[in-house]
Amino acid sequence: MKFPKIHSLQEIANLLQCEFIGNPNFPVSGMNEIHVVEPGDIVFVDHPKYYDKALQSAATIVLINKKVDCPEGKALLISDDPFRDFNTLTKHFRPFQATNVSIALSATIGEGTVIQPNCFIGNNVTIGKNCLIHPNVTIYDHTVIGDNVMIHAGTILGADAFYYKKRPDGFDQLISGGRVVIEDNVGIGALCTIDKGVTGDTTIGAGTKLDNQVHVGHDTVIGKKCLIASQTGIAGCVIIEDEVTIWGQVGTTSGITIGAKAVIMGQTGVTKSIEGGKSYFGTPIEESREKLKQLANIKKIPEILNKLK
Numbered sequence: 001m002k003f004p005k006i007h008s009l010q011e012i013a014n015l016l017q018c019e020f021i022g023n024p025n026f027p028v029s030g031m032n033e034i035h036v037v038e039p040g041d042i043v044f045v046d047h048p049k050y051y052d053k054a055l056q057s058a059a060t061i062v063l064i065n066k067k068v069d070c071p072e073g074k075a076l077l078i079s080d081d082p083f084r085d086f087n088t089l090t091k092h093f094r095p096f097q098a099t100n101v102s103i104a105l106s107a108t109i110g111e112g113t114v115i116q117p118n119c120f121i122g123n124n125v126t127i128g129k130n131c132l133i134h135p136n137v138t139i140y141d142h143t144v145i146g147d148n149v150m151i152h153a154g155t156i157l158g159a160d161a162f163y164y165k166k167r168p169d170g171f172d173q174l175i176s177g178g179r180v181v182i183e184d185n186v187g188i189g190a191l192c193t194i195d196k197g198v199t200g201d202t203t204i205g206a207g208t209k210l211d212n213q214v215h216v217g218h219d220t221v222i223g224k225k226c227l228i229a230s231q232t233g234i235a236g237c238v239i240i241e242d243e244v245t246i247w248g249q250v251g252t253t254s255g256i257t258i259g260a261k262a263v264i265m266g267q268t269g270v271t272k273s274i275e276g277g278k279s280y281f282g283t284p285i286e287e288s289r290e291k292l293k294q295l296a297n298i299k300k301i302p303e304i305l306n307k308l309k
Contacts, residue, residue: 001177001199002030003093009075016085022075028061031089036200044082083165087175094177097123146184154191161198161218
């Protein structure tokens with residue numbers, strides 16, 4: 001998420017009421033999670049296990065809970081609770097905006113687009129030309145939708161990421177300030193749920209088609225011309241490259257990559273990154289030909305045992 005203007009390190013430290021290490025005029029242009037940070041971004045880290053990863057990332061400002069040596073060309077914000085203060089930044093730069101109308105006045109809707117009854121279109125939503133939005137679709141703030149997109153009834157775009165920190169008295173949610181971006185010619189079935197990014201974008205590539213009841217987690221990027229069948233659950237921060245086919249009831253873990261033109265057969269658990277151009281099946285996931293051989297051999301076990309008697 002980029003800020004409306006560039007701020008100084010001093011201004012951000014004043015907002016958070018925290019110490020800092022670095023030039024007070026060090027430029028701060030945005031904030032992001034570690035997998036999508038760029039120079040000028042703030043990234044947060046609150047566990048020693050991940051200090052080096054954050055300090056060596058592309059982010060040039062690190063919100064951290066311990067004074068450490070500051071790498072050259074970077075700055076530090078010292079906080080007793082970086083998770084809390086990252087939320088403070090999100091609430092400041094992308095605050096929740098209530099609206100009491102079905103289509104927010106700040107929404108932009110392209111020529112030829114049809115919006116059926118009982119839809120909600122949030123603040124600063126952009127919808128392109130010749131789209132068809134069926135009844136009871138909810139589109140949260142800041143969502144971007146391209147041209148020739150069809151969204152079937154009951155789908156929700158832009159709900160919060162499922163991202164929590166365990167506290168002694170329960171769970172704190174990491175507030176989502178990102179977006180959902182739907183490119184041209186996408187088709188989305190009924191009752192799908194696509195969560196917005198925590199600070200970045202959850203993206204559905206041009207020409208991709210989602211069946212009914214598909215879930216897409218925060219910050220996931222789905223490529224172009226993919227097919228995803230019903231009851232598939234895709235976790236957060238997954239990269240699905242172009243022309244991937246995913247059949248029904250597939251589930252994935254987070255932070256993995258599915259290579260271009262991979263085919264994932266139904267009820268597979270995608271537990272790791274996989275190469276493109278191959279067919280996969282099973283939990284844990286394996287190439288389908290190998291997995292089916294294993295299942296065939298398992299069926300032979302009673303026959304082998306009988307021969308050994």
